[in-house]
Amino acid sequence: MKKRFQRRREKQEVDVDITSLLDILTILLVFLLKSYNASDLKLDLTKGIEMADSDSKVMTRFAPVVQVNRESKVFLNNKEIGRLPASGEMIILTNKLKEERAKTEENNKMKKQQYNAELVNLVFDKEMDYQIVQRVMHDSALAGYSQFKFIVKGNY
Amino acid sequence: MKVGRKLKKPEKLNLVPILDSVFIFIFFLLMSAQFVDVYEIGSSLPMTKEAKDQKEEKDPLNLTLEITKEQVVVKTGLRSPRSRSFASTQTKEMKEYLEELKRQNPKENTIILKTDPKVPFQNLVAVIDNTQKSKESKEKLFEQIVFDNSGVKK
Numbered sequence: 001m002k003k004r005f006q007r008r009r010e011k012q013e014v015d016v017d018i019t020s021l022l023d024i025l026t027i028l029l030v031f032l033l034k035s036y037n038a039s040d041l042k043l044d045l046t047k048g049i050e051m052a053d054s055d056s057k058v059m060t061r062f063a064p065v066v067q068v069n070r071e072s073k074v075f076l077n078n079k080e081i082g083r084l085p086a087s088g089e090m091i092i093l094t095n096k097l098k099e100e101r102a103k104t105e106e107n108n109k110m111k112k113q114q115y116n117a118e119l120v121n122l123v124f125d126k127e128m129d130y131q132i133v134q135r136v137m138h139d140s141a142l143a144g145y146s147q148f149k150f151i152v153k154g155n156y
Numbered sequence: 157m158k159v160g161r162k163l164k165k166p167e168k169l170n171l172v173p174i175l176d177s178v179f180i181f182i183f184f185l186l187m188s189a190q191f192v193d194v195y196e197i198g199s200s201l202p203m204t205k206e207a208k209d210q211k212e213e214k215d216p217l218n219l220t221l222e223i224t225k226e227q228v229v230v231k232t233g234l235r236s237p238r239s240r241s242f243a244s245t246q247t248k249e250m251k252e253y254l255e256e257l258k259r260q261n262p263k264e265n266t267i268i269l270k271t272d273p274k275v276p277f278q279n280l281v282a283v284i285d286n287t288q289k290s291k292e293s294k295e296k297l298f299e300q301i302v303f304d305n306s307g308v309k310k
Contacts, residue, residue, distance in 0.1 A: 018171065025178050032185035043194055052281040056195040056288065121196070124277045131273035133280070134305055146201040152281055154193030 041065070041121065043151065046075050052126040054152035063119040063149065064100045066093070068136060070125050076100070084132060090139050097143035120145040197284055199301040217261045219298060220268040223275055223283055232257065244279065251286045258297050267298035270306065 041060040045051070048069030067075040072084040076096050084090055097120065104117040120140045124133055137148055215235045222229040228250060231239040242250040258264070267287050271280055287298045 018175075022171075022175075025175075025182065028182055029178065029185070032182060032189055035189050035191055036185060037188075037190040037193070039190075039194070041194075042190075045192075051192075051194075052278045054195060054197060054281050055285045056197050058196050058198065060194055060196045126276065126278035126281075128277045129273060130271045130275045130277065130280055133277055134271075134273065134303070137303065138305075141201055148199045149196040150199070150281065152195055152197055154195050 043121075043123070044078050045123070046073075046078065046080075048073070049123060049125045050127075051123065051151065051153040053155050055155050056152055057154070060121065060149070060151060061119065062115055063121050064097065064104075065121045065123060065151070066097075066136060066140065067123040068125070068128065068132060070127065072132065074136075084135065089142070090135070093136070093139045094142045097140055097145060101144050116147065118145055119147045119149060121149045121151050123151045197281065197288075197301075199303060201302075217257065217264045218268070219257065219264065219266070220270060220304070221283065221287070222270045223280060224272040225275055225279065228283055230254070230257075247282065247286055254287060254297055258295075265296070265298055266300040266302060268302045268304050270304045 037059075039060045040062040043060070043065065046067050046069055048071055049067060065075075065077055067078075068084065069075075074081050074084055074090065074093055076093070077100075081096055082090065082092050101117055104115055107113050108115065108117060122133070122136060122140070124136075140148065215233050217232055218234045220231040222231065225244065227241050227243050229239055229241045230250065230253060231237060240253060242253075269280075269284070284301060287301070289295065289297060
């Protein structure tokens with residue numbers, strides 16, 4: 001009697017149909033590959049900025065990012081550094097950019113990396129007046145940056 | 157006489173390693189995905205150099221765009237300056253004119269932008285887009301952008 005209960009049924013292998021899972025994975029893979037961006041610049045857009053639309057297809061490059069939002073707040077590498085004054089230069093922006101430039105040059109010397117120390121990425125809200133763009137370019141030039149890259153959104 | 161055939165069971169493909177690698181690949185792509193396509197428009201500070209005696213040389217193009225909210229004035233030439241105005245809506249006409257200028261001066265690639273302080277950034281970007289590439293042939297037009305901040309004379 002005891003022996004009867006001890007006898008076990010032979011286990012059958014269960015086939016799981018993974019075709020649908022593979023379909024989903026393939027679609028996800030294609031979608032992600034399509035939206036993959038090989039640029040080394042990772043941009044976190046701050047609040048109050050809507051980027052300008054452009055036909056440009058030039059890839060962004062790693063460099064300090066200066067963002068100015070609708071309320072004229074200035075961000076350097078996603079950290080708020082103050083508000084643009086009503087007129088004149090923004091000394092804190094120039095000083096912070098000088099520090100950034102010194103850091104890049106030092107890292108380049110130590111051969112940790114090779115980045116262009118004269119390049120600065122500028123992000124502005126699309127409704128912003130050119131006079132603000134002009135002032136930020138001026139302050140960046142005072143810090144030794146001579147190549148300005150406007151970051152824009154690709155047009156479809 | 158019957159020939160006994162052994163029934164072959166179809167061999168199963170082992171998909172586990174490929175599924176593992178696909179999962180890792182998807183994870184990597186998800187981490188590095190940027191769902192907004194971001195590009196750049198470049199501009200440099202103007203460089204200065206000593207001018208040679210240009211008496212016998214061709215009049216330089218000196219292509220200058222004066223941008224205001226309402227219109228864009230395209231100015232060319234140093235010795236015999238010419239200008240042509242386009243309403244801000246006439247982007248197609250302006251692009252055609254710039255393409256014609258490029259055909260006449262294939263070696264020129266610099267454009268000077270004089271922008272009114274009140275022009276919105278989007279308008280400026282739209283004008284720059286029209287100066288970069290020709291629509292049909294996708295040839296480069298005037299890629300070197302220089303900002304002249306002396307202001308627009310109205």
